[in-house]
Amino acid sequence: MTEYAPTHVGTVTKYVVVESFDVTPADLALHAYEISQGAMIKETCFGIVINGKEEEVDRIIAELRKIDPDHIFVKDRGFPPGDARRCRANLGGARPGYNGMEHEMTIIPYISHGLEELKNHDENSIPAPENPMEHKALDIYKLKKLIDAQES
Amino acid sequence: MVKVFIYPATSLILSDMVARFGHTPLSSATAIRERIQTAGLESAPLQITPDEPKKGLKWAAVEVPAGVRGRMSLYGPMIGECEAAIIINDADLAFGCMGCARTNELIKFLIHQKEIPKLELYYPKNEEEGVKFVAAIKRFLTELGASK
Numbered sequence: 001m002t003e004y005a006p007t008h009v010g011t012v013t014k015y016v017v018v019e020s021f022d023v024t025p026a027d028l029a030l031h032a033y034e035i036s037q038g039a040m041i042k043e044t045c046f047g048i049v050i051n052g053k054e055e056e057v058d059r060i061i062a063e064l065r066k067i068d069p070d071h072i073f074v075k076d077r078g079f080p081p082g083d084a085r086r087c088r089a090n091l092g093g094a095r096p097g098y099n100g101m102e103h104e105m106t107i108i109p110y111i112s113h114g115l116e117e118l119k120n121h122d123e124n125s126i127p128a129p130e131n132p133m134e135h136k137a138l139d140i141y142k143l144k145k146l147i148d149a150q151e152s
Numbered sequence: 153m154v155k156v157f158i159y160p161a162t163s164l165i166l167s168d169m170v171a172r173f174g175h176t177p178l179s180s181a182t183a184i185r186e187r188i189q190t191a192g193l194e195s196a197p198l199q200i201t202p203d204e205p206k207k208g209l210k211w212a213a214v215e216v217p218a219g220v221r222g223r224m225s226l227y228g229p230m231i232g233e234c235e236a237a238i239i240i241n242d243a244d245l246a247f248g249c250m251g252c253a254r255t256n257e258l259i260k261f262l263i264h265q266k267e268i269p270k271l272e273l274y275y276p277k278n279e280e281e282g283v284k285f286v287a288a289i290k291r292f293l294t295e296l297g298a299s300k
Contacts, residue, residue, distance in 0.1 A: 078184030110282025126287035130243035
């Protein structure tokens with residue numbers, strides 16, 4: 001076994017994902033470079049990855065969010081940008097973990113719509129979503145309808 | 153600021169929502185980062201060493217596969233630390249081998265056992281559900297903030 005010497009100790013890495021008609025990852029990267037004071041910024045197909053001291057990364061993200069608050073989403077990342085153990089360039093194919101993000105990218109437009117709607121509505125006036133803990137029994141009339149539909 | 157465990161622990165949407173509404177998300181990235189930034193013996197790719205399944209014994213019995221115990225050494229401390237939880241049920245992305253599946257079951261079981269505020273949801277499938285989804289999370293997180 002070989003010894004492991006970590007790099008980028010004491011830093012944080014965050015994804016900034018953009019799903020917008022008005023802002024592209026290139027716009028975000030450019031703006032991030034303008035305001036960055038020593039953070040590492042990498043442009044990707046879905047947004048940017050920022051690595052640096054936590055306060056610096058949070059400051060950049062707070063500024064970037066102002067561009068399009070309802071269409072910019074942020075998440076932590078364990079590995080620094082371009083890490084050979086995770087980077088697509090070294091491994092080939094999609095980066096491990098990208099499939100999850102890709103799936104959520106299909107849902108993000110609904111979330112953005114929700115965030116936009118909440119600007120005009122109080123959250124308490126909106127009904128609760130379906131509760132997964134409620135095990136609803138199949139309604140007998142619905143069952144009858146299904147049977148009839150099959151028989152006809 | 154409340155520490156909120158999110159499930160799926162890699163969820164971009166939940167991680168963003170929790171941070172957006174002023175709380176701290178507990179996600180797998182923070183647990184992985186801790187290991188990636190700690191010196192020791194090389195154990196690529198995630199720096200999960202043979203010690204992790206031993207640590208996992210706190211949450212799963214010895215006859216439980218090492219894969220589950222190793223994963224629990226990442227998630228167990230976060231479940232212990234969390235003060236609230238948001239769970240998305242039947243998430244398409246939370247699938248995997250039996251190690252992942254059993255760990256997921258154990259995570260949900262441990263969260264349900266813990267007496268903390270919990271929010272159970274499904275992913276939205278259209279814009280209308282999206283509004284309800286975001287409103288439910290905002291309501292939950294605002295109440296958490298008010299109770300602290």
